[in-house]
Amino acid sequence: MAVEIEDVIAAQARISPYIHKxxxxxxxxxxxxxxxxxFFKCENLQKAGAFxxxxxxxxxxxxxxxxAKNGVATHSSGNHGAALARAAKLRGISSTIVVPxxxxxxxxxxxxxxxxxxxxxxxxxxxxxxxxxxxxxxTGAHFVHPYDDDLIISGQGTAALELxxxxxxxxxxxxxVGGGGLLAGSATVAYPVIKVYAAEPEMADDAYRSLKTxxxxxxxxxxTLCDGLQTTVGIRNFAIMQDKVSDVLLVSExxxxxxxxxxxxxxKQVIEPSSAVTLAAVLRxxxxxSGQRVGLILTGGNVDPDDLPFSPGQQSEPRNSRNQLSW
Amino acid sequence: MAVEIEDVIAAQARISPYIHKxxxxxxxxxxxxxxxxxFFKCENLQKAGAFxxxxxxxxxxxxxxxxAKNGVATHSSGNHGAALARAAKLRGISSTIVVPxxxxxxxxxxxxxxxxxxxxxxxxxxxxxxxxxxxxxxTGAHFVHPYDDDLIISGQGTAALELxxxxxxxxxxxxxVGGGGLLAGSATVAYPVIKVYAAEPEMADDAYRSLKTxxxxxxxxxxTLCDGLQTTVGIRNFAIMQDKVSDVLLVSExxxxxxxxxxxxxxKQVIEPSSAVTLAAVLRxxxxxSGQRVGLILTGGNVDPDDLPFSPGQQSEPRNSRNQLSW
Numbered sequence: 258m259a260v261e262i263e264d265v266i267a268a269q270a271r272i273s274p275y276i277h278k279x280x281x282x283x284x285x286x287x288x289x290x291x292x293x294x295x296f297f298k299c300e301n302l303q304k305a306g307a308f309x310x311x312x313x314x315x316x317x318x319x320x321x322x323x324x325a326k327n328g329v330a331t332h333s334s335g336n337h338g339a340a341l342a343r344a345a346k347l348r349g350i351s352s353t354i355v356v357p358x359x360x361x362x363x364x365x366x367x368x369x370x371x372x373x374x375x376x377x378x379x380x381x382x383x384x385x386x387x388x389x390x391x392x393x394x395x396t397g398a399h400f401v402h403p404y405d406d407d408l409i410i411s412g413q414g415t416a417a418l419e420l421x422x423x424x425x426x427x428x429x430x431x432x433x434v435g436g437g438g439l440l441a442g443s444a445t446v447a448y449p450v451i452k453v454y455a456a457e458p459e460m461a462d463d464a465y466r467s468l469k470t471x472x473x474x475x476x477x478x479x480x481t482l483c484d485g486l487q488t489t490v491g492i493r494n495f496a497i498m499q500d501k502v503s504d505v506l507l508v509s510e511x512x513x514x515x516x517x518x519x520x521x522x523x524x525k526q527v528i529e530p531s532s533a534v535t536l537a538a539v540l541r542x543x544x545x546x547s548g549q550r551v552g553l554i555l556t557g558g559n560v561d562p563d564d565l566p567f568s569p570g571q572q573s574e575p576r577n578s579r580n581q582l583s584w
Numbered sequence: 585m586a587v588e589i590e591d592v593i594a595a596q597a598r599i600s601p602y603i604h605k606x607x608x609x610x611x612x613x614x615x616x617x618x619x620x621x622x623f624f625k626c627e628n629l630q631k632a633g634a635f636x637x638x639x640x641x642x643x644x645x646x647x648x649x650x651x652a653k654n655g656v657a658t659h660s661s662g663n664h665g666a667a668l669a670r671a672a673k674l675r676g677i678s679s680t681i682v683v684p685x686x687x688x689x690x691x692x693x694x695x696x697x698x699x700x701x702x703x704x705x706x707x708x709x710x711x712x713x714x715x716x717x718x719x720x721x722x723t724g725a726h727f728v729h730p731y732d733d734d735l736i737i738s739g740q741g742t743a744a745l746e747l748x749x750x751x752x753x754x755x756x757x758x759x760x761v762g763g764g765g766l767l768a769g770s771a772t773v774a775y776p777v778i779k780v781y782a783a784e785p786e787m788a789d790d791a792y793r794s795l796k797t798x799x800x801x802x803x804x805x806x807x808t809l810c811d812g813l814q815t816t817v818g819i820r821n822f823a824i825m826q827d828k829v830s831d832v833l834l835v836s837e838x839x840x841x842x843x844x845x846x847x848x849x850x851x852k853q854v855i856e857p858s859s860a861v862t863l864a865a866v867l868r869x870x871x872x873x874s875g876q877r878v879g880l881i882l883t884g885g886n887v888d889p890d891d892l893p894f895s896p897g898q899q900s901e902p903r904n905s906r907n908q909l910s911w
Binding site: 280282286301302306363370517518521522525526527528558559561562563565567 | 886
């Protein structure tokens with residue numbers, strides 16, 4: 258029933274023609290700072306700018322022709338919508354993405370660029386579900402859930418599988434948790450050889466509370482700048498998490514911004530806040546990881562340069578040189 | 585006399601233990617946008633965050649023991665200072681960097697992190713030269729010029745040499761021009777097989793005017809956000825430019841910011857404004873490059889996240905989700 262490592266291996270073979278094998282980056286300076294050996298899996302360089310392309314391609318290319326013939330649909334304000342639209346385009350089927358009216362322009366533009374139809378709705382959970390159900394009823398489209406789905410979980414697990422092929426003898430793997438698709442897929446591959454830790458914003462701590470109490474938190478209003486992590490963990494994902502994840506490590510919003518700044522200035526990678534929770538968790542728990550070889554998945558790079566969580570107030574006046582020797 | 589391709593090949597052998605072989609990146613979306621095939625040489629991922637490490641290592645490791653024994657010195661408010669400090673540390677000699685008092689904190693921190701001594705001076709050309717001369721007189725340090733120097737030129741030329749090994753059959757190469765070290769080194773390697781274009785901000789157009797009039801512009805007050813390009817072209821560099829560079833392509837500040845935004849959102853690379861002039865030049869001259877295979881050198885990634893030329897005024901209110909379904 259549950260996802261097995263064989264499913265992830267099968268997913269890897271299925272999706273490899275359509276996704277990037279992303280590079281692994283290191284920074285000596287960051288290693289010195291944290292006292293362990295960090296290996297960053299750069300899914301910000303993945304197709305459509307996020308690991309979500311893995312699961313979406315796996316789900317879409319696993320459909321039978323009959324299942325696929327009326328296209329696919331989902332509701333999304335972010336990376337899953339763009340990834341599903343891209344996967345549908347690759348398979349030559351239609352896609353419909355229900356998008357809340359407050360979704361960021363840059364995300365909507367990405368979805369449209371892959372030829373999807375966007376249907377806007379009120380930015381409430383009820384409106385999104387209602388609208389999606391109507392779309393599915395009217396079009397016969399196949400609903401692809403963003404994380405609580407075995408094909409999505411096994412697709413996302415290919416990021417960790419690929420990382421383990423690229424880097425030998427990792428001790429631990431740190432993965433952001435939102436809905437838990439990437440976490441569940443990663444743990445499926447890593448367990449029990451490599452310890453898996455989830456990293457989660459304190460302001461969206463449903464995975465933490467679910468793991469500690471043993472009871473899945475489903476009603477929860479997250480308030481974090483990590484727009485990719487504002488979801489509660491899915492049922493399938495929670496079961497895998499209880500079985501195979503060592504711990505959930507919480508981080509503050511300030512720690513996330515600090516880690517994001519470090520990743521930008523040291524790795525020179527544009528990453529979204531959700532990616533930075535991994536490094537933030539290692540920084541906060543240095544004794545746990547001391548001397549280890551630690552993998553971290555940088556999940557995506559879809560941020561708007563005009564909407565960054567840094568301190569633009571510090572922007573200086575016109576950058577003139579008072580003289581011409583500013584090399 | 586002048587730098588020859590053999591000098592660049594020798595430099596490559598000399599510096600290779602100390603620098604990164606940087607990756608080449610592509611973006612299908614950017615290719616579609618400009619109508620040609622772009623290959624980005626990512627020197628933002630170079631040691632110390634810029635191509636300057638190439639020239640600095642070449643210069644420092646070419647010194648005789650006698651020349652090196654009192655260390656090296658330069659004046660710099662940016663990447664050359666950090667690169668020279670790093671090269672000196674690698675060779676085990678001291679370095680002194682004269683830094684104008686208005687230099688950015690992040691640049692000073694980088695210089696200090698490599699163990700250099702910083703001497704601050706007034707932010708004027710006269711004060712910088714005076715202070716440097718005093719340092720050289722007092723310490724016997726060897727002055728390493730940031731660009732008007734054969735060893736620096738041949739060191740910087742290794743970026744293009746490496747790119748040509750990585751990517752076959754380029755038609756053109758686009759390189760930013762400030763002092764002209766990278767441009768001269770690149771042209772030495774590329775000419776006459778691959779056409780070399782310099783890209784320069786309109787607000788710092790001394791290279792353009794020098795090439796058009798045949799007379800080197802030396803007095804010039806640039807006003808561009810490209811802090812790496814606020815220099816006038818060196819004498820050696822100008823001679824090579826006249827001989828081997830096809831044209832200087834000017835770009836506006838607005839075009840630079842637009843190109844920088846594209847590189848951040850499409851390549852997901854943190855680059856400094858000076859790097860973006862290359863893509864800006866291709867965007868402005870699409871007919872020139874139509875259908876070609878074009879190399880572009882992304883020169884560096886040392887920007888302060890708190891000091892970016894985007895539009896922070898657009899930053900939105902707290903990124904709360906009104907509901908928890910924001911995947």
